[in-house]
Amino acid sequence: MTQLPKFLTGDSAALNEFLDKFDVFLLDCDGVLWSGDHLFEGIVETLEFLRSRGKRLVFVTNNSTKSRPDYQKKLTALGIPSDVEEIFASAYSSAIYISRILKLPAPKNKVFVIGESGIESELRTEGVPFIGGTDPALRRDITPEDFSGLADGSLLDPDVGIVLAGLDFHINYLKLAMGFQYIQRGAKFLATNLDSTLPMNHTFFPGAGSISVPLVNMTGQTPLAFGKPSQAMMDAIEGKFKLDRARTCMVGDRLNTDIQFGIQGGLGGTLAVLTGVSKKEHWEAKDAVAVPAYYVDKLSDLRGATP
Numbered sequence: 001m002t003q004l005p006k007f008l009t010g011d012s013a014a015l016n017e018f019l020d021k022f023d024v025f026l027l028d029c030d031g032v033l034w035s036g037d038h039l040f041e042g043i044v045e046t047l048e049f050l051r052s053r054g055k056r057l058v059f060v061t062n063n064s065t066k067s068r069p070d071y072q073k074k075l076t077a078l079g080i081p082s083d084v085e086e087i088f089a090s091a092y093s094s095a096i097y098i099s100r101i102l103k104l105p106a107p108k109n110k111v112f113v114i115g116e117s118g119i120e121s122e123l124r125t126e127g128v129p130f131i132g133g134t135d136p137a138l139r140r141d142i143t144p145e146d147f148s149g150l151a152d153g154s155l156l157d158p159d160v161g162i163v164l165a166g167l168d169f170h171i172n173y174l175k176l177a178m179g180f181q182y183i184q185r186g187a188k189f190l191a192t193n194l195d196s197t198l199p200m201n202h203t204f205f206p207g208a209g210s211i212s213v214p215l216v217n218m219t220g221q222t223p224l225a226f227g228k229p230s231q232a233m234m235d236a237i238e239g240k241f242k243l244d245r246a247r248t249c250m251v252g253d254r255l256n257t258d259i260q261f262g263i264q265g266g267l268g269g270t271l272a273v274l275t276g277v278s279k280k281e282h283w284e285a286k287d288a289v290a291v292p293a294y295y296v297d298k299l300s301d302l303r304g305a306t307p
Helices: 012-020 043-052 068-077 090-102 117-125 144-152 173-184 208-219 231-241 255-264 280-284 299-304
Strands: 024-027 056-061 087-089 110-114 130-132 160-165 188-191 197-200 203-206 248-252 269-273 294-296
Touching: 012 299, 043 056, 043 299, 056 068, 056 231, 068 087, 068 117, 087 090, 087 231, 090 117, 090 160, 090 188, 090 231, 110 117, 110 173, 117 130, 144 173, 160 173, 160 208, 173 208, 188 208, 231 255, 248 255, 255 269, 255 280, 294 299
Parallel strands: 024 056, 024 248, 056 087, 110 130, 110 160, 160 188, 248 269, 269 294
Antiparallel strands: 197 203
């Protein structure tokens, strides 16, 4: 039987013992620090407290709609001091993989983006050519001419070798049809992450995984994904920050991404918070996808540790 997590809230001695085990905390954002644009109470003070204890913080998010500089602006606006190099997002992870690992030879190295400006910004920083994304020309209904152009290929860019799907607030039939045709013609199918939902404003909305599902259904292919729990993302984080996995803890609200990410990555520990997606009954279930090592009601409970 899988051992259930240790509850730390309100237990000063257990909190101190927990904090002493780790040098680095990988922090999920949505559902842990905030929900949408609502910052959870006590977060700024909690992050300051962790830094005062000598802990290194890395903000690890699956949300691909923002680039790292965009995320830093959000953190700053919420009163959270940060450095852009402390931020690791799925859009950045995807761009790094495409440019430095996949390295498709020109000219068949262009990316068709289904997603928002965060993906575009990170691809641009890495010098990766792309089309689609926020292009206003694709924010419309499909026409009979489009069907003809997609069927004979005249509407397609012959240099596209990758379809990268992320959260897209303007998803439509035309974009899905174009992505499908590119994949049918041999383009590699990638996804920033496979989150089914997005926590926002104290409820949930469709996530990036919901955007790629139609393409999975159409093509029969599962995309290579770069968000949590992808170990390609963990390897990239380890390489960038030179962290000791045994002294690193993943903090998150979602079992099938955050907690599974930390467990599969062989980290020293995982901490679940109850301010987001997963609840106690999810890891207590017989078919739980992952079980955290520790949990708290909310991240600010960590301040219950005595100096």
